[in-house]
Amino acid sequence: MDWLTVTAARVHSYSSSLVSDNAIRIIHDHRHIMASSSTATEKARNGRGPTPPTLRNPNDAPPSPSLRATSINRDATGARIIVVMGVSGTGKSTLGRALARATHMPFIDGDDLHPATNVAKMTRGEPLEDEDRLPWLETIRRTAVACVLDQVGEEAVEAADGVRWLGVIVACSSLKKTYRAVLRGEGVQTLSLQSLPTYVVYLKGERDVLLARMVHRQGHFMKADMLASQLDTLESPEGEPGVVTVTVDMSTEEQVQRVVQVLGGSS
Numbered sequence: 001m002d003w004l005t006v007t008a009a010r011v012h013s014y015s016s017s018l019v020s021d022n023a024i025r026i027i028h029d030h031r032h033i034m035a036s037s038s039t040a041t042e043k044a045r046n047g048r049g050p051t052p053p054t055l056r057n058p059n060d061a062p063p064s065p066s067l068r069a070t071s072i073n074r075d076a077t078g079a080r081i082i083v084v085m086g087v088s089g090t091g092k093s094t095l096g097r098a099l100a101r102a103t104h105m106p107f108i109d110g111d112d113l114h115p116a117t118n119v120a121k122m123t124r125g126e127p128l129e130d131e132d133r134l135p136w137l138e139t140i141r142r143t144a145v146a147c148v149l150d151q152v153g154e155e156a157v158e159a160a161d162g163v164r165w166l167g168v169i170v171a172c173s174s175l176k177k178t179y180r181a182v183l184r185g186e187g188v189q190t191l192s193l194q195s196l197p198t199y200v201v202y203l204k205g206e207r208d209v210l211l212a213r214m215v216h217r218q219g220h221f222m223k224a225d226m227l228a229s230q231l232d233t234l235e236s237p238e239g240e241p242g243v244v245t246v247t248v249d250m251s252t253e254e255q256v257q258r259v260v261q262v263l264g265g266s267s
């Protein structure tokens with residue numbers, strides 16, 4: 001078995017006990033997306049076709065210092081989770097995807113991990129409560145950790161800012177301080193990586209702007225009349241460690257630039 005297979009098998013066995021099938025699908029989708037984006041970057045850089053990804057056998061000699069700095073080692077040193085948070089309609093999915101493109105990190109949309117019962121409840125216009133959100137938040141943390149484990153030993157692709165970003169971007173409302181604690185790994189049982197550093201990008205916006213966006217948004221289960229409960233539930237993360245605030249009146253590009261400026265290179 002090569003290292004890729006070992007990694008995939010480990011993630012699968014890890015995931016099967018702690019992470020849903022949907023999460024496994026998302027991780028595998030990311031592998032595909034990352035492979036495509038690496039290929040595109042490679043082609044753009046040297047005008048040639050793709051080169052196979054560099055996969056390291058864990059029994060090989062330790063990597064040179066320069067390689068160690070640009071790949072996730074077996075303890076996932078250098079990797080981090082970046083959570084994009086805010087109430088409904090702030091642009092978490094939009095910014096999360098844009099950040100993933102800019103940094104070549106994989107992206108997990110927390111909405112894709114809601115159990116059907118949560119989606120049904122929100123579709124009926126009923127706000128979620130702590131007991132609905134806590135198991136979902138644990139699933140998000142475990143999926144993010146599994147996604148990082150899946151990258152162990154792989155070289156990160158250099159982003160336009162020259163930084164090789166390691167880890168995963170997650171979009172999740174993360175409305176309360178206790179929810180963010182779960183996303184940071186507090187009290188969540190995982191097989192490893194309890195200390196994977198977690199940063200928060202806070203999308204901050206005024207009610208009127210968000211309401212206008214939600215009213216105009218088509219085909220989404222979360223309707224505009226849910227905004228009030230979202231804002232009532234929100235506990236601002238400002239003042240907590242590792243938080244970058246961006247406002248919803250900034251363009252997505254400006255938001256990406258701000259996050260890259262603050263978090264680029266730090267881990």
Ligand SMILES: Nc1ncnc2c1ncn2[C@@H]1O[C@H](COP(=O)(O)OP(=O)(O)OP(=O)(O)O)[C@@H](O)[C@H]1O
Pocket residue numbers: 086087088089090091092093094095111171213217222248249250251252
């Ligand atoms: N920076 C921005 N400027 C203007 N419009 C934006 C910006 N970011 C996102 N939008 C728009 O706002 C709407 C909500 O964006 P998005 O779905 O990404 O938000 P969200 O926080 O993920 O929402 P939800 O949590 O309800 O799924 C979309 O129509 C999107 O195109």
Ligand SMILES: O=C(O)[C@H](O)[C@@H](O)[C@H](O)[C@H](O)CO
Pocket residue numbers: 087088089111128133172173174175222230
């Ligand atoms: O914590 C929550 O109440 C949920 O995460 C919501 O925020 C929705 O999932 C999201 O807004 C989708 O529209």
